[in-house]
Amino acid sequence: xxxxxxxxxxxxxxxxxAELVSHQxxxxxxxxxxxxxxxxxxxxxxxxxxxxxxxxxxDEMDAIACAEMRMPTLHPREMLEETGRWNVDxxxxxxDRREAEFALGFTHExxxxxxxxxxxxxxxxxxxxxxxxxxKFRDEPRPRGGMIRTREFIMFDAYSFDRDxxxxxxxxxxxxxxxxxxxxxxxxxxxxxxxxxxAIGDLDNxxxxxxxxxxxxxxxxxxxxxxxxxxERCTVLTPESVLSSAPASNGDKPLEMVSxxxxxxxxxxxxxxxxxxxxxxxxxxxxxxxxxVAVLVRGDHEVNEIxxxxxxxxxxxxxxxxxxxxxxxxxxVGFAGPVGVIGLRLIAxxxxxxxxxxxxxxxxxxxxxVHVNLGRDFSPTEYADIRVAVAKxxxxxxxxxxxxxxxxxxxxHIFKLGSKYSAPMGANYTEESGAAKPIQMGSxxxxxxxxxxxxxxxxxxxxxxxxxxxxxxxxxxxxxxYIKDEALVKxxxxxxxxxxxxxxxxxxxxxxxxxxxxxxxxxxxGIPVRVVIGKGLANGTVEIKVRKNSNSAREAPVAxxxxxxxxxxxxxx
RNA sequence: CGGGGCGUAGCGCAGUUGGUAGCGCGCGACGUUUGGGACGUUGAGGUCGCAGGUUCGAAUCCUGUCGCCCCGACCA
Numbered sequence: 001x002x003x004x005x006x007x008x009x010x011x012x013x014x015x016x017x018a019e020l021v022s023h024q025x026x027x028x029x030x031x032x033x034x035x036x037x038x039x040x041x042x043x044x045x046x047x048x049x050x051x052x053x054x055x056x057x058x059d060e061m062d063a064i065a066c067a068e069m070r071m072p073t074l075h076p077r078e079m080l081e082e083t084g085r086w087n088v089d090x091x092x093x094x095x096d097r098r099e100a101e102f103a104l105g106f107t108h109e110x111x112x113x114x115x116x117x118x119x120x121x122x123x124x125x126x127x128x129x130x131x132x133x134x135x136k137f138r139d140e141p142r143p144r145g146g147m148i149r150t151r152e153f154i155m156f157d158a159y160s161f162d163r164d165x166x167x168x169x170x171x172x173x174x175x176x177x178x179x180x181x182x183x184x185x186x187x188x189x190x191x192x193x194x195x196x197x198x199a200i201g202d203l204d205n206x207x208x209x210x211x212x213x214x215x216x217x218x219x220x221x222x223x224x225x226x227x228x229x230x231x232e233r234c235t236v237l238t239p240e241s242v243l244s245s246a247p248a249s250n251g252d253k254p255l256e257m258v259s260x261x262x263x264x265x266x267x268x269x270x271x272x273x274x275x276x277x278x279x280x281x282x283x284x285x286x287x288x289x290x291x292x293v294a295v296l297v298r299g300d301h302e303v304n305e306i307x308x309x310x311x312x313x314x315x316x317x318x319x320x321x322x323x324x325x326x327x328x329x330x331x332x333v334g335f336a337g338p339v340g341v342i343g344l345r346l347i348a349x350x351x352x353x354x355x356x357x358x359x360x361x362x363x364x365x366x367x368x369x370v371h372v373n374l375g376r377d378f379s380p381t382e383y384a385d386i387r388v389a390v391a392k393x394x395x396x397x398x399x400x401x402x403x404x405x406x407x408x409x410x411x412x413h414i415f416k417l418g419s420k421y422s423a424p425m426g427a428n429y430t431e432e433s434g435a436a437k438p439i440q441m442g443s444x445x446x447x448x449x450x451x452x453x454x455x456x457x458x459x460x461x462x463x464x465x466x467x468x469x470x471x472x473x474x475x476x477x478x479x480x481x482y483i484k485d486e487a488l489v490k491x492x493x494x495x496x497x498x499x500x501x502x503x504x505x506x507x508x509x510x511x512x513x514x515x516x517x518x519x520x521x522x523x524x525x526g527i528p529v530r531v532v533i534g535k536g537l538a539n540g541t542v543e544i545k546v547r548k549n550s551n552s553a554r555e556a557p558v559a560x561x562x563x564x565x566x567x568x569x570x571x572x573x
Numbered sequence: 574c575g576g577g578g579c580g581u582a583g584c585g586c587a588g589u590u591g592g593u594a595g596c597g598c599g600c601g602a603c604g605u606u607u608g609g610g611a612c613g614u615u616g617a618g619g620u621c622g623c624a625g626g627u628u629c630g631a632a633u634c635c636u637g638u639c640g641c642c643c644c645g646a647c648c649a
Contacts, residue, residue: 009583011583011584011585011599012584012585012598012599012610013584013585013586013597013598013599014584014585015584015585016579016584016585016586016641016642017579017641017642018642019642019643034641036640036641037640037641037642085649088649089647089648089649090647090648090649091649106649107649109649138648138649140647140648141574141646141647141648142643142644142645142646142647142648144642144643149648197649198648198649216648463609479608481607481608482607482608484607513607513610514606514607514608514609514610514611515607515608515609516607516608516609516610516611517609517610517611518608518609518610519608519609519610520609520610521610523609532608534608535608543608
């Protein structure tokens with residue numbers, strides 16, 4: 001491919017709209033252009049990277065006999081109503097001329113399950129693995145970070161269909177293995193973290209996370225045993241000794257009310273009383289399925305609403321509005337406390353068990369209690385793990401090391417679905433015994449377009465992108481330094497043809513530009529190997545350089561160049 | 574949806590007390606240059622997001638509206 005005939009609109013300046021490095025580089029290097037918030041065109045280079053990613057994935061799917069299909073983007077309302085997902089808030093809805101209603105596909109569980117219920121009727125049809133890789137549409141409340149969270153994106157989605165849970169577990173491991181291979185091949189380090197399945201499924205599920213400061217999620221990692229979990233999912237371990245023993249009471253100071261005018265937040269109260277947040281107890285009033293409940297956590301902790309929802313088995317859960325809070329506590333928001341709250345379920349986080357003489361709201365305006373103690377001043381209805389895990393918490397797996405935290409970009413999420421979709425949609429198969437049983441399913445998604453961003457966040461320098469060979473838009477760029485020198489042009493063309501003949505994706509920079517511009521662009525777009533045809537040619541050599549290695553430039557005989565490059569690419573893969 | 578910020582040439586930005594719009598880069602032409610984003614000459618390119626209003630006069634002041642970015646909520 002000749003650069004002069006291709007389309008790579010690079011930018012010199014950083015577009016003002018881009019904050020993330022990946023976003024800046026995707027725009028500057030001419031990989032994507034924005035059409036609207038969260039809606040992007042993939043330019044030729046961006047599309048090539050997507051295709052490279054897909055081809056590695058397809059290869060891994062072939063290896064486990066997972067078959068590709070193409071599925072509709074228009075999903076009829078009736079089908080989504082079968083699983084209660086027509087009214088999911090991110091669904092784009094539209095009507096046809098007969099006023100029939102459709103959703104733009106935001107995921108494909110239902111369409112897949114529909115195929116299964118039609119054509120997987122017998123135990124002889126199972127297990128089966130299928131996938132599709134298409135554009136999905138979600139009306140995201142807030143698209144962000146360039147390609148990190150968009151409203152229209154490419155998602156690679158595999159699905160497994162099994163007779164029973166044991167089969168589902170086998171399929172799950174198969175897909176997980178294939179994805180592990182995939183990430184290894186594209187040289188993207190990922191952490192496999194336990195995750196919350198959200199509404200997709202509450203069985204086993206894992207996220208593939210790329211550790212990055214720009215990630216949207218917090219991951220907790222154990223440096224000892226390798227355990228990893230999304231913070232929203234991570235269990236907080238409380239030692240048995242703490243759980244079983246009653247709070248000690250010697251040293252308790254007398255309960256005392258203090259004036260805290262205007263101090264509504266934890267920080268304000270702590271500041272006013274000259275103490276730190278971990279001596280405070282935060283009292284939050286939630287409404288679960290219409291019933292108010294009080295929740296207590298240490299001042300420096302956050303309530304984990306996922307855990308709370310599970311504990312309460314609640315369909316809907318949210319913080320009470322200020323009117324409700326005032327009605328229940330008799331005080332404005334910010335002064336709620338556990339002392340004196342009656343007739344309300346009072347759930348305390350386990351961490352309160354070790355707290356003594358703490359501070360809490362007094363249920364009246366501008367006042368807090370100090371020296372509050374469990375048992376004496378109030379008793380929670382129950383203790384439970386209801387807070388968000390944080391760094392320095394004990395690893396719930398090996399129970400010895402303290403967890404560390406990191407930010408992560410979720411590039412993949414795999415779920416055991418069980419019969420969550422097959423049961424309501426009637427996707428049953430006939431057992432050998434003649435009994436009808438719901439198919440046990442799994443779903444395995446990888447965000448392709450988000451991978452573009454994650455790969456760049458993970459691999460770039462001040463000059464631009466550094467693509468791994470497996471996903472680079474081109475493996476090699478040949479820079480002809482001066483195109484008015486026919487010998488240089490000829491040598492560049494010959495090397496280009498030789499590499500192409502050997503199956504190498506090669507870009508020949510034959511533009512009528514100064515060498516400096518070509519070097520800058522080559523670095524910016526991140527081609528892994530650069531060959532410069534220039535002043536060395538008089539001595540029969542060309543310069544070969546590896547993008548990720550700034551000191552790697554070396555001269556090689558022009559006759560050997562093709563061989564050298566092919567060998568180099570093999571080393572880099 | 575709440576909070577904050579920004580909409581002026583393709584990109585990055587300036588524009589004073591309101592007086593009819595400018596800089597850098599990029600783009601076209603010509604010449605000189607040619608291994609890390611060259612230089613000179615010259616040229617093209619903007620209903621100042623949109624709609625009202627105030628005013629003799631609005632990029633500038635007021636109201637509304639649309640769009641974009643960031644933080645939060647949300648994230649099937």
